[in-house]
Amino acid sequence: MEWETVIGLEIHAQLATKSKIFSGASTAYGAAPNTQACAIDLGLPGVLPVLNQDAVRMAAMLGLAIGAEVARRSVFARKNYFYPDLPKGYQISQYELPVVQKGQLTIDLDDGSSKVIGITRAHLEEDAGKSLHEDFHGRSGIDLNRAGTPLLEIVSEPDMRSAKEAVAYMKKLHQLVVYLGICDGNMQEGSFRCDANVSVRPKGESKLGTRAEIKNLNSFRFVERAIEFEIERQIDLIESGGKVVQETRLYDPDKGETRSMRGKEEANDYRYFPDPDLLPLVLDDAFIDAARAALPELPDVKKQRFTAQYGLSAYDAGVLTTSRELADHYEATVAALGGEPKLCANWVMGDFSAFLNKDNRDIADSPVNATQLAGLLRRIQDRTISGKIAKEVFEAMWAGEGDADAIIEKRGLRQITDTSAIEKVIDDVIAANPEQLAQYRAGKDKLFGFFVGQVMKLSKGKANPQQVNDLLIEKLKA
Amino acid sequence: MHEKTIAQLSAGLAAGEFSSEELTRAFLERVERFNPQLNAFITVTAEAALARARAADQRRHRGEAGPLTGVPIVHKDIFCTEGVRTSCGSRMLDRFVAPYDATVVEKLNTAGAVMLGKTNMDEFAMGSSNETSLYGPVHNPWDLAMVPGGSSGGSAAAVAARLAPGATGTDTGGSIRQPAALCGITGLKPTYGRVSRWGMIAYASSLDQGGPMARSAEDCALLLGAMAGFDPRDSTSADRPVPDYTALLDRPLDGLKIGLPKEYFGEGLDGAVAQVVEEAIAEYRKLGAETVEISLPNSRLAIPAYYVIAPAECSSNLARFDGVRYGHRCENPKDLLDLYTRSRGEGFGPEVTRRILVGTFALSAGYYDAYYLKAQQIRRLISDDFQRAFQQVDVIAGPTSPTVAFRLGEKVDDPITMYLSDIYTIAVNLAGLPGLSLPVGFAARLPVGLQLIGDYFAEDRLLHTAHRYQQATDWHLRAPAAFA
Numbered sequence: 036m037e038w039e040t041v042i043g044l045e046i047h048a049q050l051a052t053k054s055k056i057f058s059g060a061s062t063a064y065g066a067a068p069n070t071q072a073c074a075i076d077l078g079l080p081g082v083l084p085v086l087n088q089d090a091v092r093m094a095a096m097l098g099l100a101i102g103a104e105v106a107r108r109s110v111f112a113r114k115n116y117f118y119p120d121l122p123k124g125y126q127i128s129q130y131e132l133p134v135v136q137k138g139q140l141t142i143d144l145d146d147g148s149s150k151v152i153g154i155t156r157a158h159l160e161e162d163a164g165k166s167l168h169e170d171f172h173g174r175s176g177i178d179l180n181r182a183g184t185p186l187l188e189i190v191s192e193p194d195m196r197s198a199k200e201a202v203a204y205m206k207k208l209h210q211l212v213v214y215l216g217i218c219d220g221n222m223q224e225g226s227f228r229c230d231a232n233v234s235v236r237p238k239g240e241s242k243l244g245t246r247a248e249i250k251n252l253n254s255f256r257f258v259e260r261a262i263e264f265e266i267e268r269q270i271d272l273i274e275s276g277g278k279v280v281q282e283t284r285l286y287d288p289d290k291g292e293t294r295s296m297r298g299k300e301e302a303n304d305y306r307y308f309p310d311p312d313l314l315p316l317v318l319d320d321a322f323i324d325a326a327r328a329a330l331p332e333l334p335d336v337k338k339q340r341f342t343a344q345y346g347l348s349a350y351d352a353g354v355l356t357t358s359r360e361l362a363d364h365y366e367a368t369v370a371a372l373g374g375e376p377k378l379c380a381n382w383v384m385g386d387f388s389a390f391l392n393k394d395n396r397d398i399a400d401s402p403v404n405a406t407q408l409a410g411l412l413r414r415i416q417d418r419t420i421s422g423k424i425a426k427e428v429f430e431a432m433w434a435g436e437g438d439a440d441a442i443i444e445k446r447g448l449r450q451i452t453d454t455s456a457i458e459k460v461i462d463d464v465i466a467a468n469p470e471q472l473a474q475y476r477a478g479k480d481k482l483f484g485f486f487v488g489q490v491m492k493l494s495k496g497k498a499n500p501q502q503v504n505d506l507l508i509e510k511l512k513a
Numbered sequence: 514m515h516e517k518t519i520a521q522l523s524a525g526l527a528a529g530e531f532s533s534e535e536l537t538r539a540f541l542e543r544v545e546r547f548n549p550q551l552n553a554f555i556t557v558t559a560e561a562a563l564a565r566a567r568a569a570d571q572r573r574h575r576g577e578a579g580p581l582t583g584v585p586i587v588h589k590d591i592f593c594t595e596g597v598r599t600s601c602g603s604r605m606l607d608r609f610v611a612p613y614d615a616t617v618v619e620k621l622n623t624a625g626a627v628m629l630g631k632t633n634m635d636e637f638a639m640g641s642s643n644e645t646s647l648y649g650p651v652h653n654p655w656d657l658a659m660v661p662g663g664s665s666g667g668s669a670a671a672v673a674a675r676l677a678p679g680a681t682g683t684d685t686g687g688s689i690r691q692p693a694a695l696c697g698i699t700g701l702k703p704t705y706g707r708v709s710r711w712g713m714i715a716y717a718s719s720l721d722q723g724g725p726m727a728r729s730a731e732d733c734a735l736l737l738g739a740m741a742g743f744d745p746r747d748s749t750s751a752d753r754p755v756p757d758y759t760a761l762l763d764r765p766l767d768g769l770k771i772g773l774p775k776e777y778f779g780e781g782l783d784g785a786v787a788q789v790v791e792e793a794i795a796e797y798r799k800l801g802a803e804t805v806e807i808s809l810p811n812s813r814l815a816i817p818a819y820y821v822i823a824p825a826e827c828s829s830n831l832a833r834f835d836g837v838r839y840g841h842r843c844e845n846p847k848d849l850l851d852l853y854t855r856s857r858g859e860g861f862g863p864e865v866t867r868r869i870l871v872g873t874f875a876l877s878a879g880y881y882d883a884y885y886l887k888a889q890q891i892r893r894l895i896s897d898d899f900q901r902a903f904q905q906v907d908v909i910a911g912p913t914s915p916t917v918a919f920r921l922g923e924k925v926d927d928p929i930t931m932y933l934s935d936i937y938t939i940a941v942n943l944a945g946l947p948g949l950s951l952p953v954g955f956a957a958r959l960p961v962g963l964q965l966i967g968d969y970f971a972e973d974r975l976l977h978t979a980h981r982y983q984q985a986t987d988w989h990l991r992a993p994a995a996f997a
Contacts, residue, residue: 074613078833080606081593081615081712083747113829115876117853124832177837306876308885311719311826313748 037238043193048218049226056185057084072179078122090185093217095326103138111313115306120164133158142203153192198262245279261286345376360398371409411439464489515675519732533583537566553670557630565627582625587677590631593712602636602646605860615712624739632667638716641934645864654993659918662692669696674996679727687938690950694913694962697952700726705945706751709744715830717823720942730979734758762980772807772906785956793953809898815940821888828872896944903968913950913962949975952988
């Protein structure tokens with residue numbers, strides 16, 4: 036039988052506020068346990084929550100960016116359950132009336148087509164603390180630094196049909212929240228994590244199959260692998276006469292499998308009810324307009340502009356707009372150079388990105404800035420150096436040896452464009468390789484490359500490649 | 514000195530007739546002498562009180578004293594006090610010391626009031642007789658065999674027995690007004706949001722409101738002026754200015770329209786109480802007020818709605834007491850579930866447990882609509898009843914409680930009868946309105962309270978209405994013989 040996979044994702048994006056969603060404690064990551072938990076986060080008697088307006092602004096920005104409805108009135112509710120890292124015995128979340136309702140995100144698929152993924156809702160809530168089960172000799176430790184950290188839970192429709200689509204959606208959303216500056220996107224620290232609801236059904240069937248929820252996937256790779264494993268598991272199970280049960284599963288990255296979290300989640304009744312400590316959240320036009328005004332150019336719009344304004348391919352424009360920082364760097368380079376957008380694109384996407392990756396650096400602390408990069412490209416443009424030599428110069432710039440002109444001078448890399456000088460080198464090469472010359476003239480065209488190589492080598496790469504080409508054709512003919 | 518009202522003590526301090534230290538010492542001596550009979554205090558903070566009194570005297574010397582500077586008061590043990598135990602009358606918090614002051618405490622400290630101690634109360638403010646406290650019942654100063662009312666029974670008894678001239682209380686369904694009535698003092702539950710709930714341990718968050726308890730309306734006005742105001746730490750606190758409650762007290766009552774809800778004078782109201790209340794209303798007519806019969810048709814639904822909403826909120830509010838971070842923890846828990854169930858089972862008394870169970874049930878899937886949502890709808894109907902009435906009248910008056918103080922132990926095993934003790938006060942909380950109880954006479958030698966209900970933020974009108982009555986009568990000055 037042919038099977039169809041149905042996937043919906045619930046993504047928790049930690050909002051990049053300075054303080055917690057209902058208290059003034061810091062949200063900075065990595066502090067010593069329980070040093071960033073105030074009386075409110077600890078759930079001491081008599082304390083009360085006060086909503087962080089910045090978290091609301093960020094939620095509204097996401098809503099506007101995904102074409103959703105930003106609710107004029109939304110309500111915080113209490114989700115009641117006991118757990119040691121949940122200090123109040125309830126989590127403040129939004130239940131019936133979330134702040135963001137009905138949006139969508141367009142993802143690009145491998146075959147070049149695109150697909151619209153519905154977003155059911157996004158709601159504000161507080162994170163719980165962390166239970167630490169190791170290093171306490173049979174006891175558990177509780178770290179409440181994370182308790183009260185603002186989260187935006189973004190719930191998609193079950194619109195994805197493969198693990199690849201799920202990953203494409205997750206990446207697109209990740210790109211968006213980072214663009215918006217509402218989430219640092221750091222998946223290792225748990226700032227952006229995903230629960231995947233996965234089910235399968237016979238192709239053509241309209242009823243949804245029973246789903247399993249895979250919890251806490253914190254990398255794109257894990258999402259893909261976990262979903263793929265889960266699809267396989269469910270199909271095997273059904274085909275061998277079994278039934279999928281609705282349950283929560285955990286992905287084990289070491290074994291590459293999902294397994295049931297039985298016992299933890301047995302039909303919890305969370306007894307949701309509106310939190311009487313918080314008034315309904317009412318947003319007026321001015322607030323929403325301000326959030327709209329704060330929106331940066333969104334990735335899709337920027338990508339389109341790059342193709343139109345700079346004549347780039349859709350692929351190049353896509354790569355360059357992956358992040359705001361990269362796009363800004365590219366545009367700054369073009370501006371500094373005063374044109375040559377394709378040359379700039381090749382360099383920003385090529386060596387520049389490769390060196391960043393190699394050193395695992397952010398653009399912000401790149402040793403070569405846009406002006407410096409443009410200085411290098413200018414020397415390619417005016418044929419002072421060849422593209423090949425430019426790579427050497429770039430490496431030296433990266434190593435902090437100075438700007439392009441200084442390096443070119445110091446190392447004597449200025450390109451040879453004097454025809455007579457190049458002719459002299461060519462003559463020497465031809466004289467030194469009579470055998471190859473004979474073969475070439477006998478019709479072995481492939482040897483042209485050999486001669487180019489020899490000339491470049493003898494000129495230490497400095498001869499202008501185009502001139503070498505043109506002159507060689509003439510000389511070899513004779 | 515103990516016979517004086519806050520207004521008189523304030524004047525005496527200002528005139529230099531006595532120092533705050535002398536005053537504080539005098540009240541502390543009374544506490545030491547009389548509290549054993551009453552059990553009104555959970556904690557007495559004598560040393561700290563004297564230190565504060567001396568500081569208040571110095572402040573006065575510097576010319577920086579306000580009307581409450583140097584005046585001794587007591588706090589219900591539901592308000593968190595930095596460095597001093599806040600027990601909420603429960604084993605759960607028997608050893609809990611908050612690292613912060615409640616806003617109410619902070620404001621009264623700023624005003625220079627001197628805290629003598631923390632008063633006894635029903636456990637987590639759940640009760641109408643002060644019999645659910647871990648620390649034992651409070652006795653009514655008018656008759657030690659009787660309850661003082663609850664849940665702010667310790668505050669009411671302390672003020673009635675002249676162990677303190679003023680106190681703070683909290684009122685979720687009548688917990689300021691009913692004990693004020695049963696102990697013969699004046700108590701005000703302000704409009705929901707008028708007084709900050711920060712640091713006031715929550716019972717039912719949408720109903721809880723702190724307020725003053727004292728001998729006279731004038732004293733309540735002085736206390737409320739210091740307690741009220743917007744607090745950015747409480748999202749439900751009202752961002753509107755606090756009027757000078759004392760400035761408006763002396764206006765005449767001419768033309769005041771008092772509504773008498775017929776539902777408050779029917780079945781269930783004790784005949785002798787009814788008669789005293791009628792006499793008080795007659796007095797109001799003499800003072801120039803006009804009375805009209807009104808109807809609050811949904812009154813009978815108030816108790817059932819309250820006993821869904823309050824327990825529902827309490828079941829969630831009290832979930833934090835789990836033995837994990839603070840509060841009572843059972844010995845040697847064998848696993849997490851055991852830690853939870855035994856810590857909570859041992860930490861909470863039977864009334865609190867009952868309400869947690871009821872509330873948990875009311876919020877459960879499948880019952881939520883039938884109970885919680887329905888109760889919220891009733892709540893709206895009750896508010897609408899009051900709003901209709903206030904189009905017609907300025908103030909609503911009636912008995913505070915259907916009976917005078919009842920015998921200790923009399924209703925402990927009969928929660929439904931106990932709940933009826935708050936039948937006239939609960940609707941006011943559901944609607945979020947201000948309500949005041951003032952002493953208007955005696956039935957069977959026990960005090961009777963008259964309840965005045967005002968429109969939103971009409972505390973000034975209630976205080977003024979009560980004050981004019983107290984100018985014409987002396988019920989509020991009567992002291993129980995044993996504590997005179």
